[in-house]
Amino acid sequence: xxxxxxxxxxxxxxxxxxxxxxxxxxxxxxxxxxxxxxxxxxxxxxxxxxxxxxxxxxxxxxxxxxxxxxxxxxxxxxxxxxxxxxxxxxxxxxxxxxxxxxxxxxxxxxxxxxxxxx
Amino acid sequence: xxxxxxxxxxxxxxxxxxxxxxxxxxxxxxxxxxxxxxxxxxxxxxxxxxxxxxxxxxxxxxxxxxxxxxxxxxxxxxxxxxxxxxxxxxxxxxxxxxxxxxxxxxxxxxx
Numbered sequence: 414x415x416x417x418x419x420x421x422x423x424x425x426x427x428x429x430x431x432x433x434x435x436x437x438x439x440x441x442x443x444x445x446x447x448x449x450x451x452x453x454x455x456x457x458x459x460x461x462x463x464x465x466x467x468x469x470x471x472x473x474x475x476x477x478x479x480x481x482x483x484x485x486x487x488x489x490x491x492x493x494x495x496x497x498x499x500x501x502x503x504x505x506x507x508x509x510x511x512x513x514x515x516x517x518x519x520x521x522x523x524x525x526x527x528x529x530x531x
Numbered sequence: 532x533x534x535x536x537x538x539x540x541x542x543x544x545x546x547x548x549x550x551x552x553x554x555x556x557x558x559x560x561x562x563x564x565x566x567x568x569x570x571x572x573x574x575x576x577x578x579x580x581x582x583x584x585x586x587x588x589x590x591x592x593x594x595x596x597x598x599x600x601x602x603x604x605x606x607x608x609x610x611x612x613x614x615x616x617x618x619x620x621x622x623x624x625x626x627x628x629x630x631x632x633x634x635x636x637x638x639x640x641x642x
Binding site (some may be wrong): 450457458459460463472474508513515516517518519521522523524 | 564630634
């Protein structure tokens with residue numbers, strides 16, 4: 414059974430930092446690209462960032478470019494998102510998801526809530 | 532401000548058929564990029580419902596049917612059931628933005 418478990422969410426002040434993690438089991442983590450997708454309270458889904466299987470390529474939404482950094486550790490089957498210079502508008506549930514090469518996400522974690530507030 | 536526009540809500544009685552539209556443009560759906568659909572039940576993570584315009588992952592009932600034409604795509608749900616009450620999102624790639632984009636989302640209500 415595929416499991417993706419996010420952690421690291423919580424409360425941060427504007428300008429602060431948080432690091433999200435996603436631990437994956439039940440699939441060959443090192444062969445797949447991975448995504449972070451977020452959902453602000455009561456809002457729709459927003460793609461945040463993607464990383465290729467060997468970390469050769471990293472992509473970011475314009476809204477987080479220069480502030481967030483995606484990384485992965487294939488030995489530990491884990492995905493991370495370092496979030497710096499946080500803004501109130503970064504408040505959301507953050508999901509990690511496996512990225513199929515055809516562009517869809519077929520496995521999702523349960524999400525971790527990030528709240529940015531003073 | 533998503534580039535894929537969906538109706539905010541659709542509703543239907545049990546057993547009826549409802550359709551959710553996903554309107555795009557020549558830089559995404561109209562350019563031939565695949566459209567994927569997700570179902571999100573309240574308080575849960577999104578679940579892949581349709582991929583590659585028309586394909587269903589194993590376990591997804593054939594009541595869910597995806598289609599695409601021109602710059603738009605649609606998800607039809609036939610034989611509507613109470614358990615289908617959820618938010619639905621389309622997704623595609625946009626070549627102008629060079630990112631994957633989600634639709635605005637549609638809430639399906641079973642009357």
